[in-house]
Amino acid sequence: MAILLTEATQVLVQGVTGREGSFHTEQMKLMGTRVVAGVTPGRGGEEHAGVPVFNTVADAVTATGANATGIFVPPPFAADAIMEAAAAGISLIVCITEGIPIQDMIRVKDFLRVYPEARLVGPNCPGVLTPGVGKIGIIPQRFSSPGAVGIVARSGTLTYETMAALTDAGLGQSTIVGIGGDPVLGMSFVDVIAMFERDPATTHLAIIGEIGGSDEEGAADLLGRGSRLKSVAFISGRTAPEGKRMGHAGAIVSGNRGTAKGKEEAFRAAGVAVAETTDQIVELLTKA
Numbered sequence: 001m002a003i004l005l006t007e008a009t010q011v012l013v014q015g016v017t018g019r020e021g022s023f024h025t026e027q028m029k030l031m032g033t034r035v036v037a038g039v040t041p042g043r044g045g046e047e048h049a050g051v052p053v054f055n056t057v058a059d060a061v062t063a064t065g066a067n068a069t070g071i072f073v074p075p076p077f078a079a080d081a082i083m084e085a086a087a088a089g090i091s092l093i094v095c096i097t098e099g100i101p102i103q104d105m106i107r108v109k110d111f112l113r114v115y116p117e118a119r120l121v122g123p124n125c126p127g128v129l130t131p132g133v134g135k136i137g138i139i140p141q142r143f144s145s146p147g148a149v150g151i152v153a154r155s156g157t158l159t160y161e162t163m164a165a166l167t168d169a170g171l172g173q174s175t176i177v178g179i180g181g182d183p184v185l186g187m188s189f190v191d192v193i194a195m196f197e198r199d200p201a202t203t204h205l206a207i208i209g210e211i212g213g214s215d216e217e218g219a220a221d222l223l224g225r226g227s228r229l230k231s232v233a234f235i236s237g238r239t240a241p242e243g244k245r246m247g248h249a250g251a252i253v254s255g256n257r258g259t260a261k262g263k264e265e266a267f268r269a270a271g272v273a274v275a276e277t278t279d280q281i282v283e284l285l286t287k288a
Helices: 019-030 057-064 075-087 102-112 156-168 189-197 215-224 260-269 278-287
Strands: 011-014 035-039 051-054 068-071 092-095 119-121 127-130 134-137 146-153 173-178 204-210 230-236 273-275
Touching (some): 011 019, 011 057, 011 075, 019 134, 035 057, 051 057, 057 075, 075 102, 092 127, 092 134, 146 156, 156 173, 156 278, 173 189, 204 260, 215 260, 230 260, 230 278, 260 273, 273 278
Parallel strands (some): 011 035, 092 119, 146 204, 204 230, 230 273
Antiparallel strands (some): 127 134, 127 173
């Protein structure tokens, strides 16, 4: 088993005829992802990257039965793309787009309250990958291998680094979820960890956090209440100065809130092993 993306998932790509959408659709298909359609307004009736193109998500869902989407749409239109997917009945929405205005995402979050069955991953994220099954997004499949370690991360680059290190050590992954680094996101660490808890194929968990916000503290609180998963956490940005954004729009320390030290202390208090370097993630998971 896996979470979010399984053998039964049928994927469409919004923005399929654009440069990024086209390239990554081909990569998703190469991995075995069931990509059944693409959506670009005004291009309906065409075929692109080996899939039929529709003008709207609703048309694509009606024709193909797609239940998941990968969004490669420019920032000014990405919020509307997310809401269109939810309104069309898509249950897994993965938004790769970076640079969506915060006000737009606040509007999206409010809109999604009416569609509780729609799970949003992102935006500004690398996506979701289930080794041996498929992916939605831009995670390089060559770093992955099937196994029992779940990964949930805010940083795309650290996700890839962790995957590669685990694979090299013979520790395969069940599903990799990059939730993104923006201040306003869809699924949180807590949401994803709760899904891993229910997945019998996942026995170990790597949590890759960073400075800013309080999502990691929420994850620590959840795990501290009792978990069957052998978990390791890593927090990037230990040397970041206060008030300076580091990498992601959400990676900023304000006063005593969102520091790496505070997040690490929360995980240790919950009984979760904390890695001081990415190399230690593998070492600690192996011991666990």
